[in-house]
């Protein structure tokens with residue numbers, strides 16, 4: 001084969017894939033986005049109904065078209081993000097094939113071949129993987145986890161508090177997800193919040209934009225050593241503030257082990273627990289890249305400036321700071337796509353001129 005089906009195939013049509021598409025279009029490159037979702041919105045369509053962003057609207061824009069101020073003038077809701085992403089891809093009329101799940105990316109001569117789970121395949125000169133983390137929820141391995149007879153749910157699969165009304169619920173994890181789910185569940189359930197260390201709450205007058213500024217500064221090597229703020233610090237969005245007013249925003253340190261009816265704490269006391277909600281983060285969803293033999297045990301891939309070191313036709317967008325400053329956020333997706341795409345275009349031009 002001398003010509004691929006597309007010069008570039010972007011796997012994943014969430015915000016990271018769309019941001020890459022925006023710049024590929026501007027560079028005049030031939031590309032196709034393939035996305036496993038039933039519709040637009042990436043992982044946002046799976047998040048819980050009441051989710052509020054920790055980044056204000058002005059800090060949640062993709063390239064070219066600012067996030068509209070929205071109904072809530074502080075932190076957009078998940079529905080507002082889904083609506084924004086839906087209108088964003090329609091506005092630019094990107095070529096998107098969905099739902100199509102990529103099962104495997106493999107080498108084929110000078111191309112990479114994308115194999116779909118439902119059959120069929122496409123060849124590309126370059127592949128951008130932008131599959132996010134939602135499909136790979138992470139749950140830490142506490143002793144006795146298989147013994148626990150109650151409900152266990154990762155935050156990735158939590159939607160509403162209704163099923164937990166009147167129950168004893170243990171929420172595990174000290175980031176924004178843990179704090180927001182604690183705030184919501186504590187209104188209907190008897191909650192305990194368990195975190196590895198004391199959670200870090202940002203001051204009320206500091207919103208998520210400081211997290212972005214610091215993540216970016218760190219990558220540019222101009223870190224302010226006196227500040228300890230990280231992207232995992234808890235932003236005091238309205239429901240979390242309200243939980244603090246009710247006195248429920250208090251965390252305990254981890255239990256020693258799980259038992260069928262609950263947990264045993266480190267001092268030997270036991271608590272009955274009906275449900276555990278694991279707000280313990282995600283890993284990169286990179287199973288489709290495993291045939292290339294370059295995926296590390298934690299799902300990451302060695303990259304230099306978003307290009308896979310051991311497979312230079314593969315580029316990574318989104319996922320987290322390891323592929324660019326705050327690349328797994330709305331604002332960061334645009335910045336990192338802007339940095340990556342000219343390099344990708346250059347590599348493509350070289351590959352085309354070297355082709356027989």
Ligand code: FAD
Nearest residue numbers: 012014015016036037042043053054055102132318329330
């Ligand atoms: P995703 O949105 O996950 O999109 C990946 C796409 O790839 C999906 O459409 C999926 O269907 C598709 N896909 C996956 N595997 C395959 C495959 N094998 N083949 C084909 N397609 C595939 N960010 C902010 O900027 N501000 C915030 O306030 C904020 N709050 C957050 C709160 C929570 C609770 C969480 C979990 C995240 C938050 N984020 C926030 C982070 C971030 O914006 C999201 O995680 C975002 O969804 C990442 O976008 P993405 O495009 O990288 O991945």
